Amino acid sequence: MLKQKIMTQLALRENKEARAFYDSVISEAAVTGSDPFIIEGSDVTLVFKLKVPALFNTTVAAYRRSFQEAYRAEKKTVKIEGIDAEYIFTADRRINSVLLTLADGTVIISNSLKAAEIVAATALGKRKCMADEPDYRYMRTIYSATDAAEDGFVYLSDAFIRRLVSPELRIKEARRMREAMRMALLEKYVIYFTQLTGSYPSSLDDVLSVLGN
Numbered sequence: 280m281l282k283q284k285i286m287t288q289l290a291l292r293e294n295k296e297a298r299a300f301y302d303s304v305i306s307e308a309a310v311t312g313s314d315p316f317i318i319e320g321s322d323v324t325l326v327f328k329l330k331v332p333a334l335f336n337t338t339v340a341a342y343r344r345s346f347q348e349a350y351r352a353e354k355k356t357v358k359i360e361g362i363d364a365e366y367i368f369t370a371d372r373r374i375n376s377v378l379l380t381l382a383d384g385t386v387i388i389s390n391s392l393k394a395a396e397i398v399a400a401t402a403l404g405k406r407k408c409m410a411d412e413p414d415y416r417y418m419r420t421i422y423s424a425t426d427a428a429e430d431g432f433v434y435l436s437d438a439f440i441r442r443l444v445s446p447e448l449r450i451k452e453a454r455r456m457r458e459a460m461r462m463a464l465l466e467k468y469v470i471y472f473t474q475l476t477g478s479y480p481s482s483l484d485d486v487l488s489v490l491g492n
Contacts, residue, residue: 289323290347291342291376304329304330305330310324311324314443315443316455319452319455319459322394323390323394324389324394325387327385327387327388328384335386336386339388343365347367351369352367353368353369359377359399360399362379362380364377364379364395365377365378376390379399381399409434412436412438414436414437415436465486468486472489
């Protein structure tokens, strides 16, 4: 249920019956992130260029209100590159969605404030853009962006691959896997406590108290 998890975190819904809406309202869309470790938890950022901004904005706003009410999420305004952005979130990060609209109408929706800042800064020309990198431009000479048959283009840059196999990222991923295993073990202890006592533990000390049984 990974897709549902990410969509919920972003406070978005997929409506198969509304695919005609996507084509008529959205002219371009991009998905970006800093690493592929989605299962363990990673940033996912969506970037939209719109044909009909008003319809898109009202639909997304309705989605966000619905998720905010269903999950009792908090909402606040944050500044990203000097632009007011709407941030809705829960303590457990089941909902963690920031939305901002740039001056040119580009809409950014992300499950990470930091990622939203990076994408916004890039769109505003304050950071280097991947489209200007030589390796990307080379690939686009082979697979032209003007090809009418192209539905999507997935590109992993040289820099991304180098980072992916770097010691730094390997160490981070090993730590995340270790903590994920510890959380899974703790979950089993919680179930064990509940089976023994007939009640849900109120603290970590409660959980640890049954380990000798």
